[in-house]
Amino acid sequence: MKNRVKELREKLGLTQEQLGNMVGTSRQAIIDIEKEETEPSIWLAYDIAQVFHKKIEEVFLFNESVRKSRAESSRRIKNGNKKN
Numbered sequence: 773m774k775n776r777v778k779e780l781r782e783k784l785g786l787t788q789e790q791l792g793n794m795v796g797t798s799r800q801a802i803i804d805i806e807k808e809e810t811e812p813s814i815w816l817a818y819d820i821a822q823v824f825h826k827k828i829e830e831v832f833l834f835n836e837s838v839r840k841s842r843a844e845s846s847r848r849i850k851n852g853n854k855k856n
Contacts, residue, residue, distance in 0.1 A: 774833040
């Protein structure tokens with residue numbers, strides 16, 4: 773998932789450690805989120821967005837995910853429509 777965490781954090785002049793402390797997580801977790809190596813829980817994403825006074829979708833950019841695509845495909849097959 774793409775995100776704007778680093779950009780918004782730097783605009784506020786916050787360190788990764790400061791942001792982590794504000795949202796109850798570690799500096800390393802913030803690093804991993806910024807590098808897009810991990811995705812935060814919905815609650816952590818919400819808390820991060822609140823720090824920046826933004827809507828969650830303004831911080832985390834949701835595109836069609838592989839998981840969502842597989843789930844939709846599975847439902848189509850289950851309902852008898854095998855088209856992708």
